[in-house]
Amino acid sequence: xxxxxxxxxxxxxxxxxxxxxxxxxxxxxxxxxxxxxxxxxxxxxxxxxxxxxxxxxxxxxxxxxxxxxxxxxxxxxxxxxxxxxxxxxxxxxxxxxxxxxxxxxxxxxxxxxxxxxxxxxxxxxxxxxxxxxxxxxxxxxxxxxxxxxxxxxxxxxxxxxxxxxxxxxxxxxxxxxxxxxxxxxxxxxxxxxxxxxxxxxxxxxxxxxxxxxxxxxxxxxxxxxxxxxxxxxxxxxxxxxxxxxxxxxxxxxxxxxxxxxxxxxxxxxxxxxxxxxxxxxxxxxxxxxxxxxxxxxxxxxxxxxxxxxxxxxxxxxxxxxxxxxxxxxxxxxxxxxxxxxxxxxxxxxxxxxxxxxxxxxxxxxxxxxxxxxxxxxxxxxxxxxxxxxxxxxxxxxxxxxxxxxxxxxxxxxxxxxxxxxxxxxx
Numbered sequence: 157x158x159x160x161x162x163x164x165x166x167x168x169x170x171x172x173x174x175x176x177x178x179x180x181x182x183x184x185x186x187x188x189x190x191x192x193x194x195x196x197x198x199x200x201x202x203x204x205x206x207x208x209x210x211x212x213x214x215x216x217x218x219x220x221x222x223x224x225x226x227x228x229x230x231x232x233x234x235x236x237x238x239x240x241x242x243x244x245x246x247x248x249x250x251x252x253x254x255x256x257x258x259x260x261x262x263x264x265x266x267x268x269x270x271x272x273x274x275x276x277x278x279x280x281x282x283x284x285x286x287x288x289x290x291x292x293x294x295x296x297x298x299x300x301x302x303x304x305x306x307x308x309x310x311x312x313x314x315x316x317x318x319x320x321x322x323x324x325x326x327x328x329x330x331x332x333x334x335x336x337x338x339x340x341x342x343x344x345x346x347x348x349x350x351x352x353x354x355x356x357x358x359x360x361x362x363x364x365x366x367x368x369x370x371x372x373x374x375x376x377x378x379x380x381x382x383x384x385x386x387x388x389x390x391x392x393x394x395x396x397x398x399x400x401x402x403x404x405x406x407x408x409x410x411x412x413x414x415x416x417x418x419x420x421x422x423x424x425x426x427x428x429x430x431x432x433x434x435x436x437x438x439x440x441x442x443x444x445x446x447x448x449x450x451x452x453x454x455x456x457x458x459x460x461x462x463x464x465x466x467x468x469x470x471x472x473x474x475x476x477x478x479x480x481x482x483x484x485x486x487x488x489x490x491x492x493x494x495x496x497x498x499x500x501x502x503x504x505x506x507x508x509x510x511x512x513x514x515x516x517x518x519x520x521x522x523x524x525x526x527x528x529x530x531x532x533x534x535x536x537x538x539x540x541x542x543x544x545x546x547x548x549x550x551x552x553x554x555x556x557x558x559x560x561x562x563x564x565x566x567x568x569x570x571x572x573x574x575x576x577x578x579x580x581x582x
Contacts, residue, residue, distance in 0.1 A: 159209070169188060179391075189394060199388075200392075201385075209404065210223060212404045221376070228355060228357070229258065229354065232368065233259055234266075235369055237266055237383075240297045244325075244326065246297035249263070250291035251270050252272075254302070255553065256302075270521060270557075271291045276512070278512050281302035281309050283301060296323075299327050300329075303333070304332075306477065307477065308442040308444045310439055313347035314347040317349065331344050331349075331352040331353060331354045335356055335358065335360050345370055352369075353367060354367060355367050356399070359479070360403050365396055368400070413482070420486070433450065442480070445476040447471075448507045454476045455471050458476050464499075465495065473573075478492065515563055523559065524543050524559035525545075529579045529582060531579045535571055540581065542581075
């Protein structure tokens, strides 16, 4: 596959051109770091090398069009929500309750109202088609769901797409953790999503902050690009654009290698299970360990893993999440198995079951977020109205949303997760 952005940057870096333009590093140490000079195109209004590269990405993912993001999936989510509101003329969405805080922040910025759809399990993304259908009304522009949640659960995108199609609303998918699905054949676009936000940097060989916004209909492109120009930096990074361009080449040329890596993750899951490690069912690039079943909290087990030379993606009261990439070094698999084999097994603990919290809403999301506020210790927040996005990171999923009353249980849970303060409405 051609790499138009990379080729331009390489040729420019070798040309000896005197750089009488930004950035101030002048290519020293970062020869591909340039600004929108002649021939380099312009991200938010592209017609040259960036546009050609975006078209390459669209073809690889099966999209009608693709927009690059140098602001991660966060910017892609902002853009697709703005595009959905503009195309439909509606300001309300129905969304999975355990969505990333970028959805909440985007709704505040865009003045959108959200009807929450609750899954059966805390942090889960698996909302039922029936629950999605019940959340849709005449003012709903779109249903917003996660493709893969932080513990590795997956949504039935095809079933949700059928519901959205019958009700005449768009299906927007946060596929931040599922960009690798371009290889496995079950990418949300192929299951009926209208727009997806894919973090390239989570599971594909791309640098931090790179993402794709994939569109099933080119009609979404103009409003999406306009929104990206509104919310994104006016100085997008060409190092990031180069990374996305080269990521396209990897997708086009290394499918067998990527699928082999997914197979190695599956093999490691089987080996760990045979070694007495309790696992939760998870997607193709994630291993989720039930630490309680081998006598630890997730935090304790993650500490043992860290002491032995590995770092986990996430740990909590019960689970530890190991996240892999399609370019994970082969040696990492044996090393991971060795580290976990050497951790002493202890009598299992009573599994820590976290309830699905359902706080009562008292104010609209945007009104609460922009209200005069007071930040208080989280233990003192019970009974007050939340006025901001407050969540452990990862997974950056708010437990209480702006405008909702903080309950005693929610306050205690957040404190137990290490959250110390919370903004509340005065």
